[in-house]
Amino acid sequence: MGRIVLNNVTKSFGDVEVIPPLDLTIEDGEFTVFVGPSGCGKSTLLRMIAGLEDLTSGSIEIDGAVATNVPPAQRGLAMVFQSYALYPHMSVRKNIGFPLRMAKMGQAEIKQRVEIAAKSLNLMDYLDRKPADLSGGQRQRVAIGRAIVREPAAFLFDEPLSNLDAALRVGMRLEIGELHERLKTTMIYVTHDQVEAMTMANKIVVLRAGVIEQVGSPLELYHKPQNVFVAGFIGSPKMNIFSGSEAAKLGASTVGIRPEHLDVSMSGGRWKGRVGVAEHLGSDTFIHVSDTSLADTVTVRITGDIAVKHGDTIYLIPQSDQLHKFDPQGMRVAQ
Amino acid sequence: MPIVANASRFSKFGRPTLAWIVGILFFFPIFWMVLTSFKTDADAVKPEHLIFFKPTFDNYLNMTENYDYWRFAKNSVITAVMATVFTLVVGIPCAYAMAFNPSRATKDVLMWMLSTKMLPAAAVLYPMTFITKTAGLFDTHFLIILVLSLINMPIVIWMLFTYFKEIPKDIIEAGQMDGANTWGEITEILVPLAWGGIASTALLCFIFCWNEAYWTVRLTTTDAATLSKLIEGNRAPEGLFFGRLSAVSAAAVGPIVVLGWFCQKQLVQGLTFGAVK
Numbered sequence: 001m002g003r004i005v006l007n008n009v010t011k012s013f014g015d016v017e018v019i020p021p022l023d024l025t026i027e028d029g030e031f032t033v034f035v036g037p038s039g040c041g042k043s044t045l046l047r048m049i050a051g052l053e054d055l056t057s058g059s060i061e062i063d064g065a066v067a068t069n070v071p072p073a074q075r076g077l078a079m080v081f082q083s084y085a086l087y088p089h090m091s092v093r094k095n096i097g098f099p100l101r102m103a104k105m106g107q108a109e110i111k112q113r114v115e116i117a118a119k120s121l122n123l124m125d126y127l128d129r130k131p132a133d134l135s136g137g138q139r140q141r142v143a144i145g146r147a148i149v150r151e152p153a154a155f156l157f158d159e160p161l162s163n164l165d166a167a168l169r170v171g172m173r174l175e176i177g178e179l180h181e182r183l184k185t186t187m188i189y190v191t192h193d194q195v196e197a198m199t200m201a202n203k204i205v206v207l208r209a210g211v212i213e214q215v216g217s218p219l220e221l222y223h224k225p226q227n228v229f230v231a232g233f234i235g236s237p238k239m240n241i242f243s244g245s246e247a248a249k250l251g252a253s254t255v256g257i258r259p260e261h262l263d264v265s266m267s268g269g270r271w272k273g274r275v276g277v278a279e280h281l282g283s284d285t286f287i288h289v290s291d292t293s294l295a296d297t298v299t300v301r302i303t304g305d306i307a308v309k310h311g312d313t314i315y316l317i318p319q320s321d322q323l324h325k326f327d328p329q330g331m332r333v334a335q
Numbered sequence: 336m337p338i339v340a341n342a343s344r345f346s347k348f349g350r351p352t353l354a355w356i357v358g359i360l361f362f363f364p365i366f367w368m369v370l371t372s373f374k375t376d377a378d379a380v381k382p383e384h385l386i387f388f389k390p391t392f393d394n395y396l397n398m399t400e401n402y403d404y405w406r407f408a409k410n411s412v413i414t415a416v417m418a419t420v421f422t423l424v425v426g427i428p429c430a431y432a433m434a435f436n437p438s439r440a441t442k443d444v445l446m447w448m449l450s451t452k453m454l455p456a457a458a459v460l461y462p463m464t465f466i467t468k469t470a471g472l473f474d475t476h477f478l479i480i481l482v483l484s485l486i487n488m489p490i491v492i493w494m495l496f497t498y499f500k501e502i503p504k505d506i507i508e509a510g511q512m513d514g515a516n517t518w519g520e521i522t523e524i525l526v527p528l529a530w531g532g533i534a535s536t537a538l539l540c541f542i543f544c545w546n547e548a549y550w551t552v553r554l555t556t557t558d559a560a561t562l563s564k565l566i567e568g569n570r571a572p573e574g575l576f577f578g579r580l581s582a583v584s585a586a587a588v589g590p591i592v593v594l595g596w597f598c599q600k601q602l603v604q605g606l607t608f609g610a611v612k
Contacts (some may be wrong), residue, residue: 052508072511079512085505089527098523102514146513156512 002063002077002154002186003028004049009058011044011210018044019210021058025044026154026188026203031180033189035197036207036233042190043158044208049188050156063153073102078147079156082163084139086131092118092142093127099150117145137168144179150196154186161196173199175191194234198222206230228330231256237286237301239324242294252325252333259286259301261322266308269315273298289314366594372581379577394582397456402565404586411561411587413476414551418483422491422540423533425484430495431525435507445496448489456549467554474555482554483544491540498532499525535601538594545591562587 004026012314012318018041026032037307049060051072059068067075077100086095096117100110112294118124121141131139145155147155157176161169177200180187192195197204198218206213206221206229214226218234225231232238235258243254263269264287273292279286285298287308300316327335349362371379373390398404406516424529433441435586510524526533548563555564569576569583595602 003598072508073514073516077512079509079510081506082507085503085509087506087509087524087528097514098510099337102523139543150514159592165409323519 002026002152003061004154004186005055005061005190006045006049007059009045009048009060010056011041011048011053012056017056017210019048019056022212024205024212024330026186028186029184031177031187031189031200031202032205033191033197033201033203034190034205035194036205036213039209040190040207041210042207044206044210046156046158046188046190050077050079063199063219071086072149075235076153077156078152078154079158080143080147080160083161084131084141084163086139086141086146086147086242088131091128091130091146092123092134095142096123096133096145096149098144099330101329111148114145117149120148121145136164137172140164140172141175141293146177148183152185157187157189159190159192161191162193169196174199191289195206195236198234204234206233224332225256225324226332228326231326236281237299240295241264250323250325253328254326255325256324257318257322259299260321262298262300263317263319264300264306264308265315265317266312267315269317271298271316271318273314273316275310275312275314278306278308278311280305287314289316292316365588368581368588369585370581371577372585374578374581376576376578379581393579394578395586397436397584398586402569402583402584404565406444407562407565408586408590410479410559411545411563414479414483414559414561415541417476417480418487419537419541419546421480422486422487423537426488426491426495426536427526427533428521430492430499433492434490434496434499434502435504445493448492452489460553463550474558474560476559476594478554479551479553479559483547484551486547486550487540489545490543491536494536494539495529495533498529498536501526501532528580531601538598538601542591542595546588 004207006022006024008023008210009019009237010017010021010023016300022045034045036042044053048055055068059066061067062075062077064280087098090098090181097110097114098199100113105113114127115124117196121144123138123145124142126138126142131142134142146268161172164172173196176187176189180200189196189200201218201243202216204218204221205215208229211261213233213322214230220232221230225234228241232241237259237264237283239256239258240262241254241256246254247255271292271294273289275286276290276297283303283307285302287302287303287306287309289298290296292298298316325335327333372394373392374384374388375391375393378384378388433445467473467478506524506528507520510520515523545561546563547561548567551563552559552567555561565581566583566587569580
């Protein structure tokens, strides 16, 4: 069981406060993703939960017990590091079995558990190799194996996929997702990649400068971003955000519209512009439109293919129910 | 035109020549000592027997028969080994703490440790002699082991600190997350990973202990006297016993030269503080 509650936690390095007072509850079995730009404090927050960083103030509860001053070894949490942090002098078998050996488990049971974990991660052929002889993806799987053998109260992932190449990353993303489905254990996952956040999470925590900007399910964040920052951060390509007279005409200080919620016409529409670059992906076309009255460049996402080229005049038509309106403070205006 | 490094004449011929000159310069005293140790005391000072002489083993035979060489050698081994072990037992946890859990004072502590090496030993000769005699520790193994340990502690901690710094912090933290306590982190992760560095450090520490003369000569008489003391005891102001003195010296440095020869790689690594990988 792994319900984790952060009460009013703060963290300062010297005079610099990286996490102002913060409250957060992570329910048992939830897959929570901390996402935000680099330097937003997401890794620090994860390390505070792990016990690798002390809290400056506040408290942490794991399973109802106060864990604020409990050393990391005794919190019952497992962590997967960005650098994998495998023990280079130990074989894969020893690496995976290490937490069990530290827990003084019997040899026979360690062997059995290591093999079950290795089998589920397709590592059976590599058990006697050293980490240096493994590929990046295999190392990542060993790190996950080392985390799952001990059946922790929760898994902590610190940007585990950022050292992998793009293709492998998609595969590992699915594997971690499946792992969560199978184990139903609480997982906290830190990433700066909003695609990872959107695809894996039950709950996304968007952080900026140590402050929680919004907590919600991926689709809540996508459909109802609470402020301009979340609106711009979640979604790919980025939401088009503009203010000024065009926003005022729509009755808001700032207005956002996602690229996929703009229709185009070559003959007429609400906003006129000129095609800059058109990216033809086959399934979609991304058109970067310049010289509009909205912003320097407006991105449009059209499903399928469309025959446009650089310099063409184009008209943009917003889907009016998909406009996001924000007040002068950048907060969402209810519609 | 591509720019290609042009190997200068100096690096081609000058450098090896210079290296040979320096090498010979360093080796010559050892060669001379060994050569002299096979001469009689009379031959040792005669210019006509500089290179050509009738070799004799008398100096070595005399040494084992008359001066109890093996007792001194045993004391040297005991004190150097024990001091090295003790220094590492204290130094490893110390360097571990400073490398992975540094505080604001860590840098100052390291500098302070090093600064103790700048103090001339003679400055504390009187208090050291007084304290050890009062405490009844004079001429004991315990004292020599303690002194050798304390002398070498700063340099050992510095070296270990440098080696430990090269281990990614993530790996130590992974150990913590995996349930290892401090003892487990040190024995299961730190020591195996830094084994090469620890071995070089231990070797260097052992050599320093073995060669130490200032305190071993002054704080011992017979019971804990090391080979340094034996050499010292064979020094005669008249300079009449060069053959004998050379044999004693050769027998004292012999073991360490042989050890150094076999461990060249570790020693170079140790002396460069892990800069060369």
